[in-house]
Amino acid sequence: MKRVVFAVPGSLDTPTGGYAYDKRIMAELRHLGWEVDYLNIGDGFPAPDAATRAAARSLLGALPEGRPIVLDGLALGVLPDVAAELASRHPLVALVHHPLALESGLAAERAASLRRSEQAALAEAREVVVTSPATAKLVASDYCVPAARITVARPGNDPVSLSAREPNDIPHLLSVGSVVPRKGFDILVSALAVLADMPWRLTIVGDLTRDRSEAAKIRYLISQHRLAGRIETMGAIPSAQLAVLYAKADLFVLASRFEGYGMAYAEALCHGLPVIGTMAGAIPDTIPQGTGLLVSPNDPAALAAALRGIIADAEQRRSLSEAALAAARTLPTWRESAAIFAATLDKLA
Structure with a gap:
């Protein structure tokens, strides 16, 4: 052997x-x-x-x-x-x-x-x-x-059992990644602070213990922008629980400063989620054109503009979701x- x-x-x-x-x-x-x-x-x-x-x-x-x-x-x-x-x-x-x-x-x-x-x-x-x-x-x-x-x-990638996705009355954003500087959660919170006039809520799933200072920074930013009631940080959770969140979300967003691949992006595609990410590292390889929107890293204004457009447009989210599922079949x-x-x-x- x-x-x-x-x-x-x-x-x-x-x-x-x-x-x-x-x-x-x-x-x-x-x-x-x-x-x-x-x-x-x-x-x-x-x-x-x-x-x-x-x-x-x-x-x-x-x-x-x-x-x-x-x-x-x-x-x-x-x-x-x-x-x-x-x-x-x-x-x-x-x-x-x-x-x-x-x-x-x-x-x-x-x-x-x-x-x-x-x-x-x-x-x-x-x-x-x-x-x-x-x-x-x-x-x-x-x-x-x-x-x-x-x-x-x-x-x-594993096969995903999908059921009909019902849009939430308030669009639910999901972001998955260890809370470390490279994942850009500070950029994401800053971008969402600009969108306080819009209906949305965000769940961040990822290890909060790898970089405790970064986790504290993100909690501070959430508090500073008065977003505590709209952004939840869950820490690392079992895969079955994460699958439920993917199924209930309307949009995946992760503002990474660099990715060698970006497994969470691919996982979002497999769940049929539109994706908003950045053009850093391998992310453009992972997210095919037409499945989401990519912006420059370290740019809260560009991220906020992309989020504003897609949060406001349910039809665009539906179209991107269909493209995501088609792309997932090629992974x-x-x-x-x-x-x-x-x-x-x-x-x-």
């Missing part, structure tokens, strides 16, 4: 798209006949302390020589020395969800340091798997990885995504 180790920094149940991708690809590879081992190399990445870094090196160094390793980019990018050690003894695959240096809110010096570190680490990998064509271009152009070593394995399944991943692993032989 073919065997591979997925080395991931932390629990696979961490509520982010990256961890959900890792967990599901591992499960689908098992269905395809692979024996997949999961190695938790510790929390705190991409800023591990010395003890966590040493423990990760020890855990990875103890793996049987020659065993293929998929190392999640959240850790790989800050472990170039460990990557060099592993590459001398193992076929090494880098899994890059999005470049670490493109996380929002980083000081310029920190971003430059991450870029150098990640470039050095990627140079040690025999193969690099990314989740979108846009990220593939970035890894090739900015990190000097030859295109022949890059594979795009987009996140998959890959998780089994198809895993088959692409498996083909990359097969090359290691």
Whole structure:
């Protein structure tokens, strides 16, 4: 039986798209006949302390020589020395969800340091798997990885059981993502503050503990703009509960400053929701033309204008919803995504 180790920094149940991708690809590879081992190399990445870094090196160094390793980019990018050690003894695959240096809110010096570190680490990998064509271009152009070593394995999608959607009397907006600067919730709240004259309500679903200062900032902005009765922050919730919210929503909106793919956008399409997002990173790849509206990132005025138009126009929402469902039928399944991943692993032989 073919065997591979997925080395991931932390629990696979961490509520982010990256961890959900890792967990599901591992499960689908098992269905395809692979024996997949999961190695938790510790929390705190991409800023591990010395003890966590040493423990990760020890855990990875103890793996049987020659065993293929998929190392999640959240850790790989800050472990170039460990990557060099592993590459001398193992076929090494880098899994890059999005470049670490493109996380929002980083000081310029920190971003430059991450870029150098990640470039050095990627140079040690025999193969690099990314989740979108846009990220593939970035890894090739900015990190000097030859295109022949890059594979795009987009996140998959599950079938969604849809019932007839009844518009709400007050349009219900849904936004899904961990509350961190990159997701742009501050931009979204500021945009909605301009639309206080319109009927709407917003539910934000996403981990409120990953960046507590950002979560506090969003709560402050909601209070400052007197929107507490119209915006609800729910934190991370089970997938079944989230599916109910998708079914009851009228519109999906997320003002991300960057996305390596944007799994929540694709999930919204699968639920037949019109989408408002930004033109950052891979989002234009994920949201086909005609399924929603994309604006420049970091632009509350542009986002407010897009929201005003679509909130006021139920017929436009209906048209965009039909296009979203048509686009969703072209998205890959998780089994198809895993088959692409498996083909990359097969090359290691």
